[in-house]
Amino acid sequence: MKKQLLLNLTFLLFTIGVFAQSSGSFSGTVTVSDNEDNYQIISSGNGTYMITLTSDQGTAVSLMPQPDNYSIAGINNLSGVSPQSTVSSCVENNQNINVLVFKTNSSAIFSNSYTIDYQFIPLTYSVDSEPNDNYSQSITTQENINYEGWFNNDNKTTNVDSVDWYKFTSPRNGELSIIINDGDEDDFGNLGLLELYDNSLNLIDATTVVVSGLTKTYKFSNFNFSGNDFGIRLQGNCVSYQFSWTVDDSTLSVDNYNLNSSIKLYPNPVSNNLSVKISNNLNIEKVEIIGITGKLIKETNFINNSISTQNLKNGIYFVKIYTDKGISTKKIIKSE
Structure with missing residues (x-):
């Protein structure tokens, strides 16, 4: 009896296409009469997915987290050129992701074969403690210590997080440097904003901002605020980060x-x-x-x-x- 139940469960999982893996593939055929296949991935962590579609012309694939049911990645093979790849928006650990494969109207052939390969891409840096979405919730930081965090997505995910706050007390007068590393992008399109505020929420402009590879350094000259409290506001979308700060008084000769x-x-x-x-x-x-x-x-x-x-x-x-x-x-x- 137990053996039969196990066989039935295995058959059921195979039928609905549930896979809890960080990588794998789906293969099949969509036709004019049966023009849609559904699979499901259970995310193995916080990060993104690389999706590769190898198919006939007129085959498309879309990834949709559940229960939100919006697209985080899609490929539409209109030209028939294969393979084609894309990287999804952020997914969260154990999130159910529906993989929809369908035949488009642009396909003149009766049957389209396809193979979908997926590979999970984990975060470069770890997730920050929540909540820290405003100044009053700021995470207290210390000088020359690396702090890590993650903006999980735009406003479509279940756990929305596009702003993180941190605070510190300036230990001395000098030049303040805030160094931030982009963990997941080759430019700063997603890690978009770093702002410094005093404890009255007045914005303090950086003297200079220097970009070197995946690192941005914000410098604040004449930072003569020893003993005062400040807030660091970070804003981004689907990107992890690491930052630290220091006040250099060596210029005070x-x-x-x-x-x-x-x-x-x-x-x-x-x-x-x-x-x-x-x-x-x-x-x-x-x-x-x-x-x-x-x-x-x-x-x-x-x-x-x-x-x-x-x-x-x-x-x-x-x-x-x-x-x-x-x-x-x-x-x-x-x-x-």
Whole structure:
């Protein structure tokens, strides 16, 4: 009895075409009267599938996750050239994927033979912890540690995830670098966006962005925010990633520390006029006032050892002072 039940189950699985494998193939024939075949793949992990269709002209294949039933990959052999291959959008571990093979109207022959080969492509990097879809859910990170994650797809999958948030506290003043590696694409079409925000969700623009192969490096110069909290927002589609961050203070040389100590700003908080006291025979060339987001608010000449702050709104600003011996940046608070 048990043997008969096992045989019946095996026959049933073979009939409906259920396969729980990372790779394999289907072969068959579609005709005018029987123009559609169905198979099913149970995904062996998080990633994508490479699909190859070898067939007569007028044969098509489409992959559709269940129960959503939308296409994540398709090939329509209109020309009769074989084989043809494509890579699917993302699939999730143990996701049921319906494989539909059908005869198109463009085929003039009665019977179309086909072979479909499939190969699972796993993620390069691991899946991040969820939820981390906004600033309040940010994953706390540490300097010089690699963090990995995955954007599983666009808005069609069951578990939608196109945005990931991380946060950190700046350990020192210097130059911030955020390095991110694209795990699955040969360009950055899917890993589309990295943004840096302060804890008030003000966007901070990168000074430079350098692309080298699958690595992007975002640099933020004059990142003089020691002890402050920041959020990193990543956005993408069907791609895994790895990133890290570091703050380099090597540019803050002994001369720069002496330069900073040679310039005093007062009063702070300031109302309408900021007085500047200089020593060591410094020559001030120009002064910039920069907002908390890194945006230039105003550029002014240094006149009578004073800087006008009359037209500034209340808040935190950075005064960037250009001298003949270098640049010094000071934080001030404008308060009426």
